[in-house]
Amino acid sequence: MSFSFCIPCLFGLEGLVADELRRMDIEDVRPENGRVFFSGVAADCANVNLNLRCGERVLLELGSFPAAGFDALFEGTQALPWADFLPRDAAFPVTGYCLESKLFSVPDCQRIIKKAVVEQMKTRYHLDHFPETGTEYRIRFSILKDRASLFLDTSGVALHKRGYRPAHTEASLRxxxxxxxxxxxxxxxxxxxxxxxxxxxxxxxxxxxxxxxxAPGLSRGFAAEQWPFFGKSIWEEARNKAIASxxxxxxxxxxxxxxxxxxxxxxxxxxxxxxxxxxxxxxxxxxxxxxxxxxxxxxxxxxxxxxxxxxxxxxxxxxxxxxxxxxxxxxxxxxxxxxxxxxxxxxxxxxxxxxxxxxxxxxxxxxxxxxxxxx
Ligand SMILES: C[S@@+](CC[C@H](N)C(=O)[O-])C[C@H]1O[C@@H](n2cnc3c(N)ncnc32)[C@H](O)[C@@H]1O
Incomplete structure (x- = not known):
């Protein structure tokens, strides 16, 4: 099964990230300002999380649609297949940004998206209230020029955090x-x-x-390792392949x-x-x-x-x-x-x-x- 992924990165690094992906034999690499899209299978998600040196996260794109107002944002979000990915006890915090769009209030967009995801999940799980006590599936959104894109964050902690540098170091380069x-x-x-x-x-x-x-991610974990729909084996295989290389x-x-x-x-x-x-x-x-x-x-x-x-x-x-x-x-x-x-x-x-x-x-x-x- 093929998925669409997006890698946010520091401005100026899009070309390098695209080059890294192509060297991992990934096709259909599309750099944009501050992010790079690609299509791939679940194993690519594990390989990219583990091996990418210059990108910040690997986001799984659930969908993208025009959203010039709150109604469109709600309806577009509700139409996406959230319950295919999120189990009934999933924790799903929502974070994101709005740029050059009519919708500009991030907290309002967060609230609308959360509500729309809940409504969609209700149809599958028949719950009034979601406990959110389980594994985290962080939802990230971007609203860019009135177009909303919704993602699940497969990385968790940003990829620049390799695990070798404690958080308190000052003036360090990312x-x-x-x-x-x-x-x-x-x-x-x-x-x-x-x-x-x-x-x-x-x-x-x-x-x-x-x-x-x-592989820069060899000594850390990734959020999607806990997600049953990707399975554990792709991560183990990616690690073994990285060590052998x-x-x-x-x-x-x-x-x-x-x-x-x-x-x-x-x-x-x-x-x-x-x-x-x-x-x-x-x-x-x-x-x-x-x-x-x-x-x-x-x-x-x-x-x-x-x-x-x-x-x-x-x-x-x-x-x-x-x-x-x-x-x-x-x-x-x-x-x-x-x-x-x-x-x-x-x-x-x-x-x-x-x-x-x-x-x-x-x-x-x-x-x-x-x-x-x-x-
Ligand atoms: C911007 S920081 C480098 C940060 C580094 N790239 C990192 O990721 O942690 C600049 C460094 O230059 C050092 N420095 C300042 N003057 C120096 C000099 N004359 N010779 C060598 N190092 C110097 C400072 O002590 C500081 O650690």
Whole structure:
């Protein structure tokens, strides 16, 4: 049986998510703004949840219809086959968003959708009140340009939460964005890889996971594993297949930060991710960044400086790092910053830049990949 799925992702990552899906032999991949649709069978749902590096969730689409008013939203929702998926004790919280639509009140839409799902379930289960004491089937909706789409969230906790980083880490890059930066650098385990502003180690850890070809979701669970209509076996098969596809090579991944406490946290995170042995950590100042090898790739996320004083400090860091890079013309650099003057401070215009969003902050990934005699 074929289903329609949707993967929400950070703006700017749609093409990378689509590429990841195609590499998993998924056909009918359709990227849109901030999300990517595809058609697939139940096993694809398990494989994608487990293996996707750059997407946020895997949503099972139940239907999509025009909804310029509450009546249309109610009727369209009620017409979908909820009771085919949700058992009588299912917990089904509703979350979603409205964009560029006549319906704009999210709480009102949540209420209408909930009521419509209940009405539809009543016809199957003949209950007046649903206890919602069982497994969670979170309903997600989007109302975009007066068109409603309704989904069941098969992932549960968002996919960027791989399970290796505790919730309290500050100023860390989202794991999906770090994985996307590694992907854009084309690092797959060959040669030297460095992050000289590593903070909690996310980029180096994602590079190590990519080098090993380790499924990023291997040490976590997914909501739909508890759903009887998909069955348990697809998840077990997906995990076994992922483990069998891992590589076991020698890797040269280095991560440093000026703050020894950050290094301590990064080491602990790498330990939880099972890649501590693959990364060499060091407390050091990127102003004196140097390497012995002629070539390699740096993927990094230095401070941006959101406030004025911090901004001046960030500029100093870019200048000093730019001078250090002058001694390493054979190295490629992929650097994420929201600072509008990054290239001027760093001292060299990038070969290419790509707009990416770190949460709500618009950034550029500055890419230096051409042969050069100096930075
Ligand atoms: C935006 S954070 C990096 C976050 C990281 N990508 C993560 O996911 O946790 C920038 C990091 O640069 C470090 N830093 C600031 N100045 C530095 C310098 N001169 N040399 C090396 N690291 C520096 C800070 O300690 C901070 O951890």
């Amino acid at each position: 794991e999906t964005l770090a994985a996307a930066m590694v992907k854009l650098s084309r690092y797959k385990g060959k040669g030297d890889f460095c992050d000289p502003f590593c903070g909690s180690g996310t980029i180096a850890i994602e590079a190590a996971l990519a080098a090993l070809n380790r 891992e590589y076991h090579g020698e890797y040269r991944i280095f991560a440093s930060d000026i703050d020894p406490h950050a290094i301590q946290i990064a080491k602990e995170n790498a330990g939880r991710a099972g890649v501590a042995g693959l990364i060499t950590f060091e407390a050091s100042d990127a102003s004196s960044f140097s390497r012995r090898t002629e070539r390699g790739v740096i993927v990094t996320n230095p401070p941006y400086g959101e406030r004025l004083l911090d901004r001046q400090q960030a500029e100093e860091i870019y200048r000093a790092f730019g001078s250090a890079m002058n001694r390493l013309p054979g190295w490629q650099l992929y650097l994420l910053s929201s600072h509008p003057e990054f290239e001027r401070c760093f001292g060299t215009p990038s070969d290419k830049k790509r707009k990416l969003y770190n949460g709500m902050i618009q950034c550029y990934l500055y890419m230096y990949f051409r042969q050069r005699s100096s930075f």
